Amino acid sequence: MTPHTSASEDTAAARTVSLLMASFEGGGAERVTTQLAAAFQTRGVDTELVVVRPSGPLRTWAQDLLAPRSIVDINGRRLRTSIIGIRRYLRVRHPDVLIAGPDDVAIAALIALRLARLKSTLLVGVVHSTLSTRNRNLRSNGKLSMLADRLLLPKMDLVVAVSEGAAEDLKERIGLPTGMVVTIPNPVDVIGVRSLAERGVSHPWVDANLPIILAVGRLAPPKDFATLLRAFVLVKQAMSTTKLLILGEGPQRSDLEAMIVKHGLGDDVELLGFVDNPWAFMARSAVFVLSSEWEGFALVVAEALACGVPVVATDCPSGPREILKHGELGALVPVGDAELMASAIVRSLREPPPPADPEYLIGRYAPDSVAGRYLAAMDSLFSASATD
Structure with a gap:
């Protein structure tokens, strides 16, 4: 038994675990799933990372992080049409536990398991969003997505919510029984993030030591970068030398570029797209801003604190309030309120708060600790199934 594991965790570590995700795109869910797989392997768990679409900017990073030959490609194009490929993998591998997330991936895993007729494999779905808020805001298929969540998530053996808010949403609005929902935060490699943050970054605003406001995320409606741009207009009126960098790619790029032109911000705002090392930009920013309408955990907030x-x-809903300890570690503003967001940004620029204690972040989000909580939950599942 290692110093970090209990007897129950050692029992779980003896089992085979597969983690299923959709792709190697640069989203938070993909990064944390890969980190969790690596943490399991560090603890000696026989672990494979199963990926529907094998391409994406995170693939090289994942190959460096994980054990050789532990990435399995389904070689699919879309999640729905890859269910047969997932079924084929399950019939060959027979993992003791299949961990799948977000919820659409978990539902695909459930269908594949039923088709494979593997009653011995336990399914753990991971919910990375506040589902009722997300489904309500979906422009299409919101009602269908809510119906699928309500019908199919209860058929899983366990559902992990990445924040308390997401867990309460699952119980109160999706209708999951309390006993099948457990809250386990996403892993954040604080030491690794801080090490990567020390690497050099080349950008004229960084070189000129200008005050940079940074945001990171997919250029899509849930991130509400439009409100951030409106807030930045107000920030510029108070502090004219500030600049805004947004890292990420997505379908709203052209809309945001049009907003930048409309407000005359072409010299002060840049959409840099996906970057391999966003943490180097975080460490050299004056303020990090999350403008989302909804989240499940808000990984980038924890990473910004680590930097x-x-x-x-x-x-x-949900995540930022929990990570920021109800406003103790950072400013919280109402969703969609550009004026209050601008005021909070200006205050943070003029009177920067003390940085968060990295030891607090390590204690709460270290990948090894998070992996241990998953292993303990798995062991409880097997104990319960043995008595049925």
């Missing part, structure tokens, strides 16, 4: 940068975040 020592002041944070301003919307008090959206």
Whole structure:
């Protein structure tokens, strides 16, 4: 038994675990799933990372992080049409536990398991969003997605919510029994993030030591970068030398570029797209801003704290309030309120708060600790199934 594991965790570590995700795109769910797989392997768990679409900017990073030959490609194009490929993998591998997330991936895993007729494999679905808020805001298929969640999530053996808010949403609005929902935060490699943050970054605003406001995320409606741009217009009126960098790619790029032109911000705002090392930009920013309408955990908020940068975040469902300790570690502002967001940004620029204690972040989000909580939950599942 290692110093970090209990007897129950050692029992779980003896089992085979597969983690299923959709792709190697640069989203938070993909990064944390890969980190969790690596943490299991560090603990000696026989672990494979199963990926529907094998391409994406995170693939090289994942190959460096994981054990050789532990990435399995389904070689599919879309999740729905890859269910047969997932079924084929399950029939060959027969994992003791299949961990799948977000919820659409978990539902695909459930269908594949039923088709494979593997009653011995336990399914753990991971919910990375506040589902009722997300489904309500979907422009299409919102009602269908809510119906699928309500019908199919209860058929899983366990559902992990990445924040308390997401867990309460699952119980109160999706209708999951309390006993099948457990809250386990996403892993954050604080030491690794801080090490990567020390690497050099080449950008003229960084070289000129200008005050940079940074945001990171997919250029899509849930991230509400439109409100951030409106807030930045107000920030510029108070502090004219500030600049805004947004890292990420997505379908709203052209809309955001049009907003930048409309407000005359072409010299002060840049959409940099996906970057391999966003943490180097975080460490050299004056303020990090999360403008989301909803989240499940808000991984980038925890990573910004790990980099020592002041944070301003919307008090959206769910995640930022928990990570920021109800406003103790950063400013919380209402969703969609550009004026209050701008005021909080200006305050943080003029009077930066002290950085968060990295030891607190390590204690709460270290990948090894998070993996241990998953292993303990798995062991409880097997104990319960043995008595049925």
